[in-house]
Amino acid sequence: MKKLNQNQSVTRTSAGSSQSLPNFAILDLRESLLSWYAQGGRDLPWRHHRDPYPIWISEIMLQQTQVKTVIPYYHRWLERFGTIASLAESSQQDVLKLWQGLGYYARARNLHAGAQAIVQDHGGSFPTTLEAALSLPGIGRTTAGGILSAAFNLPLPILDGNVKRIFARLIGLQMPPAKAMKLLWQCSEVLLDPENPRDFNQALMDLGATVCTPKAPDCNRCPWIAHCQAYQLQMQADLPMRQTSSPLPHKQIGVAVIWNERGEILIDRRRQEGLLGGLWEFPGGKIEPGETVPDCIHREIREELAIAVEVGAQLIILEHAYTHFRVTLTVHHCRHVAGEPQPLESDEVRWVRLDEIDQFPFPKANVKIIEALRQSPNSSFQP
DNA sequence: TAGCCGTGGTA
DNA sequence: TTACCAAGGCT
Numbered sequence: 001m002k003k004l005n006q007n008q009s010v011t012r013t014s015a016g017s018s019q020s021l022p023n024f025a026i027l028d029l030r031e032s033l034l035s036w037y038a039q040g041g042r043d044l045p046w047r048h049h050r051d052p053y054p055i056w057i058s059e060i061m062l063q064q065t066q067v068k069t070v071i072p073y074y075h076r077w078l079e080r081f082g083t084i085a086s087l088a089e090s091s092q093q094d095v096l097k098l099w100q101g102l103g104y105y106a107r108a109r110n111l112h113a114g115a116q117a118i119v120q121d122h123g124g125s126f127p128t129t130l131e132a133a134l135s136l137p138g139i140g141r142t143t144a145g146g147i148l149s150a151a152f153n154l155p156l157p158i159l160d161g162n163v164k165r166i167f168a169r170l171i172g173l174q175m176p177p178a179k180a181m182k183l184l185w186q187c188s189e190v191l192l193d194p195e196n197p198r199d200f201n202q203a204l205m206d207l208g209a210t211v212c213t214p215k216a217p218d219c220n221r222c223p224w225i226a227h228c229q230a231y232q233l234q235m236q237a238d239l240p241m242r243q244t245s246s247p248l249p250h251k252q253i254g255v256a257v258i259w260n261e262r263g264e265i266l267i268d269r270r271r272q273e274g275l276l277g278g279l280w281e282f283p284g285g286k287i288e289p290g291e292t293v294p295d296c297i298h299r300e301i302r303e304e305l306a307i308a309v310e311v312g313a314q315l316i317i318l319e320h321a322y323t324h325f326r327v328t329l330t331v332h333h334c335r336h337v338a339g340e341p342q343p344l345e346s347d348e349v350r351w352v353r354l355d356e357i358d359q360f361p362f363p364k365a366n367v368k369i370i371e372a373l374r375q376s377p378n379s380s381f382q383p
Numbered sequence: 384t385a386g387c388c389g390t391g392g393t394a
Numbered sequence: 395t396t397a398c399c400a401a402g403g404c405t
Binding site for chain 2: 064065066068069101102103104105106107178215243274275276277320321322323324363364
């Protein structure tokens with residue numbers, strides 16, 4: 001027989017998460033946060049809507065991405081894909097082109113596939129239940145709660161980076177948030193105001209973005225200062241605790257700008273799955289130990305495209321950082337010598353003119369190569 | 384569970 | 395320059 005607890009505390013036994021939910025002053029926390037929000041909340045474009053479609057777009061764009069970065073993409077998106085139906089009917093290439101530069105390109109592929117699923121399964125209207133929203137690609141519990149609370153005022157909690165940080169400080173969490181997800185979700189569930197879920201969730205995110213910031217939080221403007229464990233212990237700078245991370249690997253990459261006799265350049269479309277899936281790139285690959293850059297380019301182009309090239313002058317050297325590694329790209333002009341290019345390790349290959357290359361979606365590092373091509377003196381391979 | 388998945392801003 | 399981080403999801 002289970003013992004019932006009189007208060008809100010939850011005792012947990014699994015290793016690494018022994019901390020328990022505090023006995024919150026729930027009504028006080030709700031009221032103070034909501035009145036802070038009424039005065040200090042942000043005016044953001046997607047908050048002018050109750051239509052779930054623009055809210056969905058904003059929530060996906062805002063995943064791991066700052067508001068300032070999102071805003072121009074958000075407006076461009078709604079101008080180009082005004083309805084779920086129009087998004088569903090568009091080509092993936094058009095969708096990726098609009099997303100170019102935002103990163104995490106699976107988000108764009110998932111929006112596209114999600115729109116098609118909504119047309120097929122929900123008559124073209126965004127679903128109104130948690131279960132149905134969660135079944136759409138790219139929508140997890142936080143995003144589903146964010147959309148459904150904002151659009152329909154449904155009482156669903158959220159747990160994004162802002163909220164994790166706020167609660168980690170509020171309760172003085174003694175472990176990295178990743179080790180206490182269950183407890184943090186409980187905080188969000190228990191505190192959520194069932195009368196005002198929309199405003200409460202938005203207020204939490206605004207508090208995290210403008211007051212309870214990662215560095216140098218502005219505690220004197222915080223409505224929860226009287227309840228905050230981190231503030232009482234003066235540990236704001238030390239919470240949330242961080243996980244140990246391993247250093248980023250650094251890869252050397254050889255890249256080829258291959259010209260044919262018509263002055264066109266060879267590009268390939270990356271496979272759907274994995275890094276930069278569905279985007280176009282200049283072919284190339286990792287420089288093996290002991291290999292020169294021209295050696296690498298000859299080998300990679302043979303393996304990926306089954307053609308022979310002559311490696312010419314260096315165009316540019318680029319540094320680029322991804323989430324889990326860094327790369328140095330050494331880019332050379334090349335001349336196509338023999339063979340018809342085959343998409344052996346890509347979905348498609350294509351010869352394009354420099355003046356039409358902007359039609360294709362490219363990752364950031366490749367955009368830099370295109371800019372270098374436009375600015376630099378012509379290669380001897382270029383007619 | 385922890386690693387993969389982009390890019391831009393910041394100290 | 396380096397490291398961290400931002401309205402996370404997926405496997």
